Every structure is written in structure tokens, then in C-alpha cells.
Amino acid sequence: MILQAGGITHYYKNDLALDNVNFEAKKGEFIAIVGESGSGKSTLLSILSSLLLPSKGELFFEGKAYTLIKDIDAFRQKEVGFIFQFHYLIGYLTILENIKLAAINKNSTYIDTLFEQCGIEAIKHKYPDEISGGQRQRAAIVRALVNTPKIIFADEPTGNLDSRNSQTIYKLFKTLSKSGTTIIIATHDRHVSDYADKIIEVKDGKII
């Protein structure tokens, strides 16, 4: 297992958002966390990705407890990648400059390969407001991949895309997972079941 979580419980002040959740992901697995609004998907994803500390529970990355990871900043920069509903690209920079900003290793050949893989090589010198929403989200995927993470976490990555663009993103996730990157996404979109290896449904803070 690349990621294991046990007994994850989370409270926001006194409100229970997650109740004793267990979760595991294998290398190269594409897992979708689905559920109604407010069910706890984002909270679970934030905890799994180390952005939020749970009130209770244990997390392990490649068998090592998160609490024992000495350099959590390096972990977030190198081992995992993040994609959000809003791409957070910087409007003053071209797509390529946005990617290079995030890249530890600025090797252009590797970055070009990612652009090709995500089908957006033609727009790399454009600015975010000159391209479509689907292209912006694919640029955010290139950025998430640039430091060769082992796991990609995506929170509502297709939340502002139409169904055609959503399918392109899911297909890309599927291809990435087949080449060994673990993909964990939170989404309302049940069409993801056509692509994901595993669907986890969250309801009222519990996995059902």
C-alpha cells in the first residue's frame, strides 16, 4: 500500500465531519471519493494529503507514519501533487512559466513530455485567460505532475468543466494511474465511475 489511513476522525470545533474512517490506496490505483455536498469528501482528501491534521487517527505513506515524516514541506513538494477545482494559475505568467515556477527541476524536455501527454503543448506560451477552462485544468495537472509525485490528490477537479472536458481529465487520470501514479479525487460527479478503479462513498462523515 502506498497510503493507509485508520480511524480517521475529524471535528471542526465541536462538529463531527469524519467519523472513524479507514482508507487505503495501492500504487497506481485511481480512487474516487464521492458523496453529497457536506458529506466530508474534502475533509478526507485534505487529511489524506497531509494538508489538514485529523483530530484522531493514523496515516501512513509507504508504511511510514505521517507524524514521523521529518520534512513535511518536502513531502508536499515532491511526493504528492495537488489539483483544485480552481486551477490557481498566475495570470501574469504564461502556462509554461506557471509550470516552471512550481518545478524543482526546470528540465524543459521533461516538461514538454508532460505538455504532450496532457494534450496542451500548443498553448504553453499563452496566458491563463487566453485558453479554455479545460485547458487551464490540464495545465494545473501538468503543474501537479512536474515534480513526479507518487500520488495526485484532486478536489473537484472537474467542478467547473462540461462533461466532454471532464471526460478528457478522467481519461488522463486513468492513463497516469496505469503508468503508476496513484490518483485520489473527491468529486460530486458520478460519471467518474466509468474511469476509476475504486469508488468510495462518504455519507455523513462515514464511508458507506
Ligand SMILES: Nc1ncnc2c1ncn2[C@@H]1O[C@H](COP(=O)(O)OP(=O)(O)OP(=O)(O)O)[C@@H](O)[C@H]1O
Ligand atoms: N473549515 C470548516 N469549519 C467548520 N466546518 C467545516 C469546515 N469545513 C467543512 N466543514 C463542515 O464539515 C462537514 C464536511 O465538509 P466537507 O467540506 O468535507 O464536505 P464535502 O463533501 O467536501 O462537501 P462539498 O462537496 O460541498 O465540498 C460539513 O458539515 C461542513 O459544513
